[in-house]
Amino acid sequence: MWxxxxxxxxxxxxxxxxxxxxxxxxxxxTVIATVFSITERHAVHAIVxxxxxxxxxxxxxxxxxxxxxxVFEVIIYAGAIMVLFMFVIMMLDLGHPExxxxxxxxxxxxxxxxxxxVFAAIVTIVAAATGSPAAGQAIGVREFAxxxxxxxxxxxxxxxxxxxxxxxxxxxxxxxxxxxxxx
Amino acid sequence: xxxxLTLILLLPLLGGVINAVAGMRLPRRLAxxxxxxxxxxxxxxxxxxxxxxxxxxxxxxxxxxSAFDFQxxxxxxxxxxxxxxxxxxxxxxxxxxxxxxxxxAGEEEYARFFSLLNLFVFAMLTLVLAENLPxxxxxxxxVGFCSYALIGYWYRDEKNATxxxxxxxxxxxxxxxxxxxxxxxxxxxxxxxxxxxxGMGFLMPGGVITFLGILLLMGAMGKSAQMPLMVWLPxxxxxxxxxxxxxxxxxMVTAGVYLLARMFPLIxxxxxxxxxxxxxxxxxxxxxxxxxxxxxxxxRVLAYSTISQIGYMVLGVGAGAITAATxxxxxxxxxxxxxxxxxxxxxxxxxxxxxxxxxxxxxxxxPLTFWPFVAGGACxxxxxxxxxxxxxxxxxxxxxxxxxxxxxxxxxxxxxxxxLTAVYTFRLIYxxxxxxxxxxxxxxxxxxxxxxxxxxxxxxxxxxxxxxxxLLGLFGGLxxxxxxxxxxxxxxxxxxxxxxxxxxxxxxxxxxxxIAALLAIVGVAIAHLCYxxxxxxxxxxxxxEPPSGVVAFFLNGWYFDALYRFLFxxxxxxxxxxxxxxxxxxxxxxxxxxxxxxxxxxxKGLGRWTSGRVSVYILSFAxxxxxxxxYFAWVVRG
Amino acid sequence: MIVPLLHVLILAGILxxxxxxxxxxxxxxxxxxxxxxxxxxxxxxxAFVGGANRWGAADGQVFALMIIAMTSAEVSLxxxxxxxxxxxxxxxxxxxxxxxxx
Numbered sequence: 001m002w003x004x005x006x007x008x009x010x011x012x013x014x015x016x017x018x019x020x021x022x023x024x025x026x027x028x029x030t031v032i033a034t035v036f037s038i039t040e041r042h043a044v045h046a047i048v049x050x051x052x053x054x055x056x057x058x059x060x061x062x063x064x065x066x067x068x069x070x071v072f073e074v075i076i077y078a079g080a081i082m083v084l085f086m087f088v089i090m091m092l093d094l095g096h097p098e099x100x101x102x103x104x105x106x107x108x109x110x111x112x113x114x115x116x117x118v119f120a121a122i123v124t125i126v127a128a129a130t131g132s133p134a135a136g137q138a139i140g141v142r143e144f145a146x147x148x149x150x151x152x153x154x155x156x157x158x159x160x161x162x163x164x165x166x167x168x169x170x171x172x173x174x175x176x177x178x179x180x181x182x183x
Numbered sequence: 184x185x186x187x188l189t190l191i192l193l194l195p196l197l198g199g200v201i202n203a204v205a206g207m208r209l210p211r212r213l214a215x216x217x218x219x220x221x222x223x224x225x226x227x228x229x230x231x232x233x234x235x236x237x238x239x240x241x242x243x244x245x246x247x248x249s250a251f252d253f254q255x256x257x258x259x260x261x262x263x264x265x266x267x268x269x270x271x272x273x274x275x276x277x278x279x280x281x282x283x284x285x286x287x288a289g290e291e292e293y294a295r296f297f298s299l300l301n302l303f304v305f306a307m308l309t310l311v312l313a314e315n316l317p318x319x320x321x322x323x324x325x326v327g328f329c330s331y332a333l334i335g336y337w338y339r340d341e342k343n344a345t346x347x348x349x350x351x352x353x354x355x356x357x358x359x360x361x362x363x364x365x366x367x368x369x370x371x372x373x374x375x376x377x378x379x380x381x382g383m384g385f386l387m388p389g390g391v392i393t394f395l396g397i398l399l400l401m402g403a404m405g406k407s408a409q410m411p412l413m414v415w416l417p418x419x420x421x422x423x424x425x426x427x428x429x430x431x432x433x434x435m436v437t438a439g440v441y442l443l444a445r446m447f448p449l450i451x452x453x454x455x456x457x458x459x460x461x462x463x464x465x466x467x468x469x470x471x472x473x474x475x476x477x478x479x480x481x482x483r484v485l486a487y488s489t490i491s492q493i494g495y496m497v498l499g500v501g502a503g504a505i506t507a508a509t510x511x512x513x514x515x516x517x518x519x520x521x522x523x524x525x526x527x528x529x530x531x532x533x534x535x536x537x538x539x540x541x542x543x544x545x546x547x548x549x550p551l552t553f554w555p556f557v558a559g560g561a562c563x564x565x566x567x568x569x570x571x572x573x574x575x576x577x578x579x580x581x582x583x584x585x586x587x588x589x590x591x592x593x594x595x596x597x598x599x600x601x602x603l604t605a606v607y608t609f610r611l612i613y614x615x616x617x618x619x620x621x622x623x624x625x626x627x628x629x630x631x632x633x634x635x636x637x638x639x640x641x642x643x644x645x646x647x648x649x650x651x652x653x654l655l656g657l658f659g660g661l662x663x664x665x666x667x668x669x670x671x672x673x674x675x676x677x678x679x680x681x682x683x684x685x686x687x688x689x690x691x692x693x694x695x696x697x698i699a700a701l702l703a704i705v706g707v708a709i710a711h712l713c714y715x716x717x718x719x720x721x722x723x724x725x726x727x728e729p730p731s732g733v734v735a736f737f738l739n740g741w742y743f744d745a746l747y748r749f750l751f752x753x754x755x756x757x758x759x760x761x762x763x764x765x766x767x768x769x770x771x772x773x774x775x776x777x778x779x780x781x782x783x784x785x786x787k788g789l790g791r792w793t794s795g796r797v798s799v800y801i802l803s804f805a806x807x808x809x810x811x812x813x814y815f816a817w818v819v820r821g
Numbered sequence: 822m823i824v825p826l827l828h829v830l831i832l833a834g835i836l837x838x839x840x841x842x843x844x845x846x847x848x849x850x851x852x853x854x855x856x857x858x859x860x861x862x863x864x865x866x867x868a869f870v871g872g873a874n875r876w877g878a879a880d881g882q883v884f885a886l887m888i889i890a891m892t893s894a895e896v897s898l899x900x901x902x903x904x905x906x907x908x909x910x911x912x913x914x915x916x917x918x919x920x921x922x923x
Contacts, residue, residue, distance in 0.1 A: 798848035
């Protein structure tokens, strides 16, 4: 697979190498931002790091020929979901790291051991599963939409219903208790 | 005939069942009369059957067990042997029943007592009348069970219950041998009909017959309390006195002798088996007579004398003298029942004091008990012209006629035993009835009623029962008078059974009878020298000392109980303890306990896992997922 | 394809493991746990997109979209739950909610 032989997709070799370099830089950025995010004691800062990570990830998606997913990543993930997190943090007034407990060494070592094991296993599986040469072509919005609505119509319905249920559930959970019912 | 035989069996069964089911709800009088009436009716039927008897009858009542070629119908066999046994059993049992009404007047649970007595009679009659071995075995075991329940009648006292258990277990040893014999005979002959087996005995090799004979002898040993299974009988005195009379006189203990007599046509062809039987009987007779010399308990003396007399009967069977053995069995039943019932009167008069050294002077106070008792004692001692004299002499004559070193020795042993018998019998009579007054009057004076000094009144009914028995015992010799005086009736009646027995020359027989009579009188003289008159008091005072030496040896029955305890019970207990403590508790229970505690401990440990803390759950979940992923990786790589 | 699929998948694996660590470590803060879940879901999306690119099929991208939709539903419910729980116990420490203890 590497180094690529021939000129796929008609891209000039120079641009391809550029993209590769950008990919690795973005990958490093994603990982570093995520590490900062999970080690950050301040929840708001952690969200900010995560948004950074997601932006980098969105660009990686773009590089992997999935512009539509990249757009959704930015709009829904980095935009909507993270903002929702931020709202909740602020609403519950959790922005004070001194009020919230932080993980100690007793929390870290089992997590790290498990993570190491899982990672080693994943690498083993992935490395064993390398297959035929890559196609590596970008997929346009039209093609994406065709597959989505022609082949996965039922899934769309289910997802939409799931969103409806989530809406109802969130409303139910979030409603105020009746005035006379409970202090 | 069929009706009579059926009724002989059914009446006691009916009485027993009615008493068992509804006895306590019936009026007491009715329950008592029911029990007595059942046995009396049975006696009447036995009498009727006897009178109408012409030749051996086989009556099949109904089919009981039937599988392939194994057929065990309820079939009755009525021949001279079962005829005389039936008469004797029903007659003596009937008298004992009537006696019990008076003796047990103070008891609360009379229904249980009378129901068991009736069932006992039923089982005994089944045993006697059975035509095939399984039915005989049924009666055999029924007798064993009823005796267990009756010996332990006062079961609230630990000692009595133990005596009952001992009787049950010891006889069970013999029963096992008998059971083996029954099964083996079925396997050999393909039938379990007694007459059939007896007719086919000649088909078998001698060794097999010998072995069968010894197995049957072992069965008889258990039931008839012969050496070495005799230890239960003295302890069986724990039961009420009528029960002692019933078990030890009329019925159960004679079952072994009856069995041997019944199977005699089969085993009689084996000289070895007969010799074993004869030796068992002779040795037992001597052993029990020596033990009886030293006993202090009135009923134990009689118990040992029973063992001794049954030893004579077994000796008679061993000598091939079925007639003599049966004759002695009958006479013994009469006079031993008489002695036991007399002892019951004495015990009742002495407020349940049974130590003969604490009695005395009863001869004048209880004349109506005294004279029948003396009559019974005379029979037991074999004084000339009593029934016991003739019957015992018949056995000894038969042994003498057998000849040879073995039977000669047994004859001498029998003579020695005869002296001892006379000695202990009159020792008993002197101690109980002689003297002026009870040596140690019982503390309970009975309110000074009647004839004074602690002697209670004995119900007239109890004493009245003694007389017919005394008459039968004294004149029982007439049943089978000696050959030189005429033809013996019983011998003629039983003749088809024992075959042509060799007749003793009249001179020899008279000589032997003369020797026996002389010895009996010598025995009485010895007893008189030791216990008569003033010497009685000295003996009584000496008896206050703890026994020692030979006396203690005899008193404790040659320490057979201790020997068995040492030989069987101790190792068994040790083995049981080892199995219990080491194997059961140490290995089986302990491993299970440890397993259980391990699971309990691990469960508790795992239970702590479900702490309700979300983080623990998540961690566990992640660990599980990691495990699955690692498994995938392993599969992929592998 | 610009980089080997292997590298993309390793990146996805790293992200997934980081998300897992986040979930396991931050038991003192449910919000951080949820963030860890988001990270893991993103790693999954990355793997899908990489696969779609590798085989030139749109299906992987469709599933990435599904994941986004599902995530938004999950997050809205989860955050509602956090608010609800915080209202009851005034804490976001996951170990405080131990009424499931056997």
